[in-house]
Amino acid sequence: MSKQEQHWEKSRGLLFMTLAIWFVFSIGIFLFGAEMNEVTGPFGYPLTYWFTCQGSLGAFVILIFWFANRQEKIDEEFGFSERGDD
Amino acid sequence: MIKGNFIDNLPKVYGIYTGGFLAFIIIMSIAEQMGMTAKTIGICFVAFTVAIYAIIGYLSRTAQADAYYVAGRQVPTVFNGMATAADWMSGASFVAMAGGIYFKGYGYMALLVGWTGGYVLVASLLAPYLRKFGCYTVPDFIGTRYGGNLSRFMAVVVLTVASFTYVTAQINATGTIASVALDIPFQYAVYVGLVSILLCSMLGGMRGVTWTQVAQYIVLIIAYLLPVFWISNKMGAGFFPHFMLADEVSRIAELEAQFGFVKNSAENLKEVPKGLAGITKAHSAVNATPWAFISLALAMMMGTASLPHVMMRYFTTPSVKAARKSVGWSLFFIFLLYSSAPMLATLSKLSLIDPTLPTGIIGKSISEVQAIDWYQNWNQANLMYVSDFNGNGTLELNEFFMGGKAVVLATPEIAGLPYVISGLVAAGGMAAAMSTADGLILAIANAISHDVYYKIIDPKAETAKRLVVARVLLVVIGFAGATIAALEIQGILGSVIWAFDFAMSGLFFPLVLGVWWKRANKEGAIAGMFLGLVSGAAYLVWVRTGGSGFLGITQLTFGIFGSAVSLVAMVVVSLMTSAPNAATQKMVDEVRIPSGKSILGKQH
Numbered sequence: 001m002s003k004q005e006q007h008w009e010k011s012r013g014l015l016f017m018t019l020a021i022w023f024v025f026s027i028g029i030f031l032f033g034a035e036m037n038e039v040t041g042p043f044g045y046p047l048t049y050w051f052t053c054q055g056s057l058g059a060f061v062i063l064i065f066w067f068a069n070r071q072e073k074i075d076e077e078f079g080f081s082e083r084g085d086d
Numbered sequence: 087m088i089k090g091n092f093i094d095n096l097p098k099v100y101g102i103y104t105g106g107f108l109a110f111i112i113i114m115s116i117a118e119q120m121g122m123t124a125k126t127i128g129i130c131f132v133a134f135t136v137a138i139y140a141i142i143g144y145l146s147r148t149a150q151a152d153a154y155y156v157a158g159r160q161v162p163t164v165f166n167g168m169a170t171a172a173d174w175m176s177g178a179s180f181v182a183m184a185g186g187i188y189f190k191g192y193g194y195m196a197l198l199v200g201w202t203g204g205y206v207l208v209a210s211l212l213a214p215y216l217r218k219f220g221c222y223t224v225p226d227f228i229g230t231r232y233g234g235n236l237s238r239f240m241a242v243v244v245l246t247v248a249s250f251t252y253v254t255a256q257i258n259a260t261g262t263i264a265s266v267a268l269d270i271p272f273q274y275a276v277y278v279g280l281v282s283i284l285l286c287s288m289l290g291g292m293r294g295v296t297w298t299q300v301a302q303y304i305v306l307i308i309a310y311l312l313p314v315f316w317i318s319n320k321m322g323a324g325f326f327p328h329f330m331l332a333d334e335v336s337r338i339a340e341l342e343a344q345f346g347f348v349k350n351s352a353e354n355l356k357e358v359p360k361g362l363a364g365i366t367k368a369h370s371a372v373n374a375t376p377w378a379f380i381s382l383a384l385a386m387m388m389g390t391a392s393l394p395h396v397m398m399r400y401f402t403t404p405s406v407k408a409a410r411k412s413v414g415w416s417l418f419f420i421f422l423l424y425s426s427a428p429m430l431a432t433l434s435k436l437s438l439i440d441p442t443l444p445t446g447i448i449g450k451s452i453s454e455v456q457a458i459d460w461y462q463n464w465n466q467a468n469l470m471y472v473s474d475f476n477g478n479g480t481l482e483l484n485e486f487f488m489g490g491k492a493v494v495l496a497t498p499e500i501a502g503l504p505y506v507i508s509g510l511v512a513a514g515g516m517a518a519a520m521s522t523a524d525g526l527i528l529a530i531a532n533a534i535s536h537d538v539y540y541k542i543i544d545p546k547a548e549t550a551k552r553l554v555v556a557r558v559l560l561v562v563i564g565f566a567g568a569t570i571a572a573l574e575i576q577g578i579l580g581s582v583i584w585a586f587d588f589a590m591s592g593l594f595f596p597l598v599l600g601v602w603w604k605r606a607n608k609e610g611a612i613a614g615m616f617l618g619l620v621s622g623a624a625y626l627v628w629v630r631t632g633g634s635g636f637l638g639i640t641q642l643t644f645g646i647f648g649s650a651v652s653l654v655a656m657v658v659v660s661l662m663t664s665a666p667n668a669a670t671q672k673m674v675d676e677v678r679i680p681s682g683k684s685i686l687g688k689q690h
Contacts (some may be wrong), residue, residue, distance in 0.1 A: 004678075007678075007679065008678055022206040026206075026384075027380050027383070030383070031376050043330070045370070048372055049192065049335070049370040049371075052192065052195040052196075052199055052428075053195065053427075057199070057202045058421065060417060060421075061414065064205060064417055065414040067206075067410070068411050072410075081680065082405045082406060
């Protein structure tokens with residue numbers, strides 16, 4: 001397998017992992033919204049309510065930065081990272 | 087004070103700007119103490135901020151194609167994040183979102199999740215790859231990846247339908263704010279709003295829009311957060327509302343149980359002005375089925391990843407990895423406002439309905455409420471209404487009605503904040519609506535000037551001529567949008583949601599599969615865009631004209647149907663026709679690695 005194919009395989013793996021985490025916070029939680037709202041979440045808010053106004057939103061922010069860092073590592077590993085900085 | 091390259095000095099420039107804006111707020115509050123009228127303060131806020139944007143727009147003027155279309159591809163990640171956040175958060179997010187949460191609770195908050203979760207799709211599926219491609223516009227990617235003028239033209243059609251639906255709502259919002267702040271009739275105020283919008287974008291194109299959007303973000307975020315924190319502190323609810331409103335949330339649930347929700351006879355509701363509503367849904371309880379919540383969130387997420395005015399902001403970063411990081415920063419800046427909207431809704435609701443608070447009006451006598459200053463102001467603006475349906479002389483929960491916009495616009499006044507805050511909020515709303523309108527008008531004008539005029543009609547046109555065409559189109563599209571906005575056909579929020587559905591119906595799969603599926607070809611993409619858009623639009627018309635719909639897909643989520651048709655059409659047609667040629671396959675391989683030259687040259 002060429003270097004390029006290996007790089008793409010790893011990138012694709014990272015994509016699936018990212019989408020799986022995204023699925024949990026954007027869809028998975030809300031399948032059980034009514035049940036989870038009975039539980040008291042962070043700062044004392046009802047749990048599902050907290051996810052809709054802070055939890056899921058914050059998780060997406062962290063997820064994107066995590067994804068960007070992992071993808072940069074993969075690019076470096078195969079020598080595909082760009083020169084210069086941003 | 088400022089030496090050297092503009093880009094290197096950005097933190098300093100915007101630092102001074104932010105300080106200047108805060109100083110302006112302080113000067114205005116001193117002027118208020120000295121007796122300046124509320125009306126003059128409102129005019130000062132809107133006029134001062136719009137003048138600043140116009141100056142930035144003028145200073146950013148350019149005669150180069152890559153500065154006009156992609157801001158020279160040198161916008162640093164954090165600043166591009168701010169610009170995207172302003173581009174993204176529209177008049178609807180600023181003025182209507184807290185109101186929606188106030189009235190509809192959990193079911194509405196699917197929009198919060200959808201409008202943030204979509205950025206994960208942007209970062210992982212599309213933005214870095216489109217940046218590597220080096221295109222100027224989204225149809226530029228479609229046209230080059232799939233080949234042929236028809237695919238390029240179809241992408242322009244989808245882009246125009248989605249963005250134009252969106253932009254009329256934004257011009258409408260600028261008109262509403264300008265008409266209130268400047269006290270002129272709405273049908274003229276719309277054009278005042280339009281001229282302000284064009285001042286930012288006409289001379290500098292994407293470069294002008296970028297630097298004004300950063301300035302607009304700073305204004306809008308200060309204008310949103312300052313009142314939320316101030317009200318929370320004034321009510322004694324906690325100095326950092328986001329972490330401290332649990333007691334208030336449970337107190338609202340308690341009051342809801344005590345009062346019950348609003349149920350009025352149709353006869354009583356007839357006398358309530360149109361657009362006003364009572365509290366009919368629980369504040370923090372789960373009041374929607376999982377599918378109703380998830381389908382709305384999903385439609386908004388896929389729509390986010392297909393809206394060209396957002397995607398093209400990531401064409402302006404210096405590199406592919408900067409594009410990825412920049413998506414993260416965008417969402418962080420959006421998060422600051424979105425996580426505050428539910429807090430504002432909570433504070434607003436509690437301060438009105440809790441009889442134990444001095445601001446509470448439920449349980450007071452009707453005549454007493456009607457004598458309150460702020461009630462009279464907002465009643466006159468058609469945003470509040472009380473009526474003694476049961477004739478007992480006391481205001482009950484089901485006798486109080488309010489418009490969605492009032493939550494953001496009136497809460498500072500209800501909580502007893504000085505008028506300078508209301509002026510600030512007007513400036514913030516104006517900034518939010520203007521920045522989004524700018525991004526949208528530019529997206530449409532650039533697609534038509536670059537993809538239709540330059541790439542299809544006259545490929546030999548010189549840069550100067552192309553930029554003249556781009557600017558003329560900008561003005562024409564702006565006026566068309568303003569003219570439709572002046573007719574006041576649809577509400578702000580409804581048309582915003584439709585724009586997402588149109589975009590995802592026609593563009594989501596052609597964009598994503600263009601990067602992630604090498605076998606996708608021209609015929610498949612054309613079928614996907616065409617059938618997706620047509621079937622989505624047909625579904626909308628069917629539901630609007632009394633159709634029952636299926637699978638719980640409503641007029642707000644018709645994009646789920648449209649994009650499903652688009653996916654099936656694209657896969658089936660691609661597999662039935664021949665695979666893309668070797669050059670195209672090689673191009674896709676190139677797009678997938680961040681290093682090396684972009685597919686399209688610097689000047690194209």
